[in-house]
Amino acid sequence: MNPNPSASLVQALSNHQQKRPVSFHVPGHKSGKAYSRWAADPVIETFLTGGLEWDQTEIDGLDDLHAPEEAILEAQKRAAEAYGADSTYFLVNGSTVGNLAMIHTVCRQGDRVLVQRNSHKSIFHALALVGARPIFLNPRVESITGIPTGVTPEHVKGALEAYPDTRAVILTSPNYYGMAMDLAKIAEICHKHAIPLVVDEAHGAHCGFHADYPASALGQGADLVVQSTHKMGLAMTMGACLHTQGERFDKEKLHWYLSVFQSSSPSYPIMASIDLSTYFMTKYGKLWLTEAKQMVEAFYQQMKPYEDLFYIPKYMEKNSSYEAMDPLKLTIHFHYGQDGFSWRDRLQKEGIFLELAQERHTLAVLGPGTNQNDMDRFTDSLIRSVESMKPVIGQENLRGISNIVWNKEPWEAMEHPLTQVIPANMSAVPWRQAIGKISGEIIIPYPPGVPILHVGERWTLEKMQWIQIQKDKGLKFQGVSDSSLETVRVLPDA
Numbered sequence: 001m002n003p004n005p006s007a008s009l010v011q012a013l014s015n016h017q018q019k020r021p022v023s024f025h026v027p028g029h030k031s032g033k034a035y036s037r038w039a040a041d042p043v044i045e046t047f048l049t050g051g052l053e054w055d056q057t058e059i060d061g062l063d064d065l066h067a068p069e070e071a072i073l074e075a076q077k078r079a080a081e082a083y084g085a086d087s088t089y090f091l092v093n094g095s096t097v098g099n100l101a102m103i104h105t106v107c108r109q110g111d112r113v114l115v116q117r118n119s120h121k122s123i124f125h126a127l128a129l130v131g132a133r134p135i136f137l138n139p140r141v142e143s144i145t146g147i148p149t150g151v152t153p154e155h156v157k158g159a160l161e162a163y164p165d166t167r168a169v170i171l172t173s174p175n176y177y178g179m180a181m182d183l184a185k186i187a188e189i190c191h192k193h194a195i196p197l198v199v200d201e202a203h204g205a206h207c208g209f210h211a212d213y214p215a216s217a218l219g220q221g222a223d224l225v226v227q228s229t230h231k232m233g234l235a236m237t238m239g240a241c242l243h244t245q246g247e248r249f250d251k252e253k254l255h256w257y258l259s260v261f262q263s264s265s266p267s268y269p270i271m272a273s274i275d276l277s278t279y280f281m282t283k284y285g286k287l288w289l290t291e292a293k294q295m296v297e298a299f300y301q302q303m304k305p306y307e308d309l310f311y312i313p314k315y316m317e318k319n320s321s322y323e324a325m326d327p328l329k330l331t332i333h334f335h336y337g338q339d340g341f342s343w344r345d346r347l348q349k350e351g352i353f354l355e356l357a358q359e360r361h362t363l364a365v366l367g368p369g370t371n372q373n374d375m376d377r378f379t380d381s382l383i384r385s386v387e388s389m390k391p392v393i394g395q396e397n398l399r400g401i402s403n404i405v406w407n408k409e410p411w412e413a414m415e416h417p418l419t420q421v422i423p424a425n426m427s428a429v430p431w432r433q434a435i436g437k438i439s440g441e442i443i444i445p446y447p448p449g450v451p452i453l454h455v456g457e458r459w460t461l462e463k464m465q466w467i468q469i470q471k472d473k474g475l476k477f478q479g480v481s482d483s484s485l486e487t488v489r490v491l492p493d494a
């Protein structure tokens with residue numbers, strides 16, 4: 001027995017809070033600041049009295065998530081009304097569990113589905129578990145940043161004509177960076193083919209509440225949608241919603257899969273926080289989004305003198321690869337001298353924590369808990385940082401290299417099926433020797449959790465170079481057997 005018991009996670013969270021951190025990452029409530037700002041509201045005040053006493057179970061008066069009849073049913077109905085859904089289901093394991101349930105509902109083993117290649121790992125895990133036969137829709141790539149964006153209606157139309165046996169189309173919008181697609185046209189195309197449009201809207205719990213923000217997937221006609229209410233709404237981490245619309249899926253199947261994948265002891269504090277988020281969005285959503293947009297506009301004004309040093313995909317700016325941009329996602333792409341990782345580290349030293357860093361950009365995420373003071377600290381730090389970049393002007397204008405890893409073909413069928421288990425017949429090789437070989441593991445840069453290589457795909461020099469750069473800068477990878485990536489698992493050639 002350890003004579004000096006300790007609790008490292010408890011300590012780590014406490015240490016983090018002592019830094020008085022400024023959060024430009026999820027969850028949207030930003031260390032509870034959203035709750036404290038609106039604490040005078042009696043409903044929010046009541047929620048704040050919760051604490052451990054609210055950690056309850058399915059006793060009389062508290063309803064049951066798996067057979068809701070009272071408070072949970074009413075809360076789900078209010079969420080459905082607020083979001084324009086026919087039905088809404090509360091999720092206590094994030095959009096991850098929603099993606100698992102949606103995909104199991106719309107396809108069976110061997111079914112053909114179209115899926116956006118830059119989807120979250122939970123989508124691919126679901127497809128692997130089902131044993132579906134995905135066709136990857138390769139995303140367009142934003143020209144300056146190299147960020148994969150989305151797909152166009154023409155793209156989906158063409159793929160559906162090429163694969164008329166497709167059972168569902170599975171897309172992600174807005175993406176991690178807030179870029180949103182024209183889902184209305186895509187929904188129309190899917191419905192002409194009598195198949196459902198399934199949308200991972202994990203980053204869009206606030207969509208549809210304000211005309212200056214991306215329209216919601218449901219509002220554009222999607223059939224099944226998940227939202228991480230904890231990311232851009234007010235819920236606690238893991239609080240999410242699955243919304244449905246219409247009859248293009250089997251409701252009983254969906255209920256069954258939700259009962260399979262969700263805990264039989266769902267967290268009441270999380271469920272209550274989803275309910276609170278609906279309340280907040282209905283009552284204060286428009287005000288919050290208006291104020292947030294003003295904050296972002298002021299930020300752009302302050303950044304104007306430095307526009308030649310870095311690039312921010314401007315909100316609501318249209319280009320060919322996405323229709324709308326979420327103002328709350330600030331992607332800062334450095335042209336000269338700096339990389340995203342070192343800038344992230346620099347801000348972190350000042351107590352400012354960002355959502356993501358990659359080789360040429362960083363992502364800062366605003367939410368209902370972001371206040372002007374946080375925004376000022378972020379802006380000051382960015383200005384000081386870009387000032388120090390001036391001496392290196394004249395260097396090559398470095399574009400994001402990410403575009404090299406995305407296949408330029410509009411779609412591709414997998415050579416091997418996605419598999420749920422790591423195949424037994426594989427070997428570990430020094431990773432440089434893997435070029436041209438078939439990967440035996442899924443390689444997932446995290447964040448954002450979008451796999452760069454699937455089990456069954458071939459290693460290419462470009463992917464290896466991209467991974468090398470990210471790895472050298474300290475990006476972490478999930479799914480790999482050797483976290484140092486010194487070796488990777490490959491399959492024998494067929």
Ligand SMILES: Cc1ncc(COP(=O)(O)O)c(C=O)c1O
Nearest residue numbers: 093094095096120172200202228
């Ligand atoms: C696009 C997308 N979908 C799904 C998820 C999973 O969401 P959650 O963390 O709520 O399970 C994420 C998480 O980052 C995501 O970025």
